[in-house]
Amino acid sequence: MQQNGLLTTSQSSVNWLKYILAGCVLLIDFYFVFLMYSQGEYLFAILTLIIVSSGVYIFTSNKVYSWRYVYPGIMGMVIFILFPLVATIAIAFTNYSGTNQLAFDRAVSVLTQQRYFSGEKYDFKLYPLENDEFILSLHSATTEQNFVSEKVKFTDNQVTLIEKDAPNNTPAPLKFVIQNRNSLQNMTALLPNGEELRMSSLRQFAQQQHTYKFDDINKTLINNRTGKTYKANEEIGFFQEIDDNGQWLAQKLEPGFTVSTGIKNFVRIFEDEGIQKPFIQIFIWTVVFSVLTVVFTVIIGMVLACIVQWEALKGKAIYRLLLILPYAVPAFISILVFKGLFNQSFGEINMILHHLFGLQPEWFNDPFLAKMMILIVNTWLGYPYMMILCMGLLKAIPQDLYEASAMDGASVIQNFTKITVPLLLKPLTPLMIASFAFNFNNFVLIQLLTNGRPDMIGTTTPAGYTDLLVSYTYRIAFEGSGSQDFGLAAAIATIIFLLVGGLALLNIKASKMKLD
Structure with missing residues (x-):
């Protein structure tokens, strides 16, 4: 017990x-x-x-x-998959951008912390002493008054001055002031009359005042220097100037603040001609690029798999090794190598075409040739994967079918089109859908090879003829000339998610059909 x-x-x-x-x-x-x-x-x-x-x-x-x-795994999915997805969708319904990143209170805090120099300017000099100490001396050109501090260190935040003549010893040179500029800018000089001065230039101190005063009741900022009034515009997320009648004027203050915009970003995609036109063109090109990449890689991979599996072929192992090499080399290295090969001035491909046919295609300047170049490079990168898959699937095809077709007098081409292709396409369908989804978001290829160029003319956002939706979204978010429009980029990313998510569901359905 x-x-x-x-x-x-x-x-x-x-x-x-x-x-x-x-x-x-x-x-x-x-x-x-x-x-x-x-x-x-x-x-x-x-x-x-x-x-x-x-x-x-x-x-x-x-x-x-x-x-x-299971908690660690579930939380990992929440943090790295679900949360970024929810955050992206949430941003799509806001005006979040390079100028509208802050919450309202934070934007007010930043604006009200801005200062300007006013009043009389005082010339200053520093007189170095031992132990990293110095004496600060101010001189008023208006009243001819001199103010001198006691011994001061650069770590001091506030210095009290008294009216007194400057020391007789030699002041520090401008180089000394420049070396200690950061410390001097953080220092406040207090005059006998209570006036606070801050360093306004490398030679002067002046009184510093807050630029804006915030009225919490009316949500307005008043410029202490000009007297102008700025009111928080909840529709655009900026403090915007208003007149005496409360009407909006043109001037806005930055930084702005984040506000909810509803479905405006999605509406802009289809109503703003400067966004709608490139979006539709890029969407069509993205689908065409993904489809053609799958078609070319499957056809080439299937043909090469049949060739290297041909029993009469000698040295099959060497051929297999050479054909799989593009898959073994890191993709970014292959892309950069091709970028050099397609160089319009001294690339090897143009040199060969010039010597044989007198041609020097402008691969990076002509939209059609740039798209052809991308398809060529992506086919080179993708065919080994399809070839490996087909080599494995070919072994699962019963040889009896080929023997029966031989007895009926079928040719090699008929065997390939009537037996090999149909029996390979069925198990390849889910993998082809997955390949389509991958190439739909093939950001690395576009970014390293063309960076979306050549650029389209007359668009509201940065856009190029070879951009995919994913690279177009990236350029909107990080390469905007005016402000980085994260809200619009998030809206396009949401559309991409829905499209790729639909492909994933299609893939799952196709996989179930194959299993059944």
Whole structure:
């Protein structure tokens, strides 16, 4: 009985320790969640709260003990798959861009922290002393007054000055001021009348004032320098100038703030001609590129697989090795090599074409030739994979079929088209759909080979004739000349997700059909 009592007491102590530890973890979690929420990072706050809270519950409760084994995997999917997807879709319904990245409160904080120099400017000099100390001297050209500080270090944030003549020793040169500019810019000089001065140039100090004053009730910013009034425009996410009647004027203040725009980004894709035209062209090219890549790689891979499996062929192992090499070389290396081969001025391909036919095609300047070049390179990169698959599938075709066709007098071509192709296409269908989905988002090829160029003219967003939807989205997000339009890019990414997701469902359905 005594031993059972000791075990019960020990188990109770372990449980209490576990609950105390879980409580500490939750307190820390709530603290960080509050910080993220206060900074406007709502999605990160919700994600952190869900992950930590669910983890604490699962690892402290015996009722859900079995979930401890799958919890890491589930949370990995939530963090690396589900959360980026939800975040992208959420951004698609906002004006999030290079100029509208901040929450409203943060944008107000940044704007109200802006300062300008006003009032009289004071010439200053530094007089170095021992132990990295110096004396700061200010001179007013208007009143001819001199103000001098006591011994000061560059780590001091505030310096008090008194009216006194400057020292007689030699002041520090401009080089010394430049070397310590950052420290001087963080220093406030306090005059006897209470006026605070900050470094305004390499030779002067001046009074510094806040540029904007925020009115929380009306959500307006007043420019202390010009008297202009700016009101928060919730539709575009900027503080915009208003007149005396409250009407909007043209001037806007940056940075802006993030606001919800509903489906405006999706509407822009189909209504803004500068976006609609390149989007439709790029979408069609993306589908054509993906389809032709699958067709070319399958045909070439299938033909080469049949050739290297031909029993009468000598040295089959060498041929197989050579044909699989493009698959073994990293894709980015092959792409860069082809980029040099297709160079219009000194590439080997143009040199050969010039010597044989007198031609020097402009592969990177002509839209049609650029697309042909991309298809050639991608076919080179993709055929080995299809060839390997076909080599394995060919062994599963019964030889009796070929023997029966030989007895009927069928030719090699008839055997290939009537027996080999139909029996290979059936198991290849799911893999062809997967290949189509992969090439639909083949960002690396476009980025390294052409970077989407040649560029289209007259578009609202950066767009090129060889861009795929994925590279077009990237250019909108990171190469915009005005502002990086992450909201529009996220909207296009959402459309891409729906298209590729539909292909994935089609692939699953096709795979089930093959199994049945």
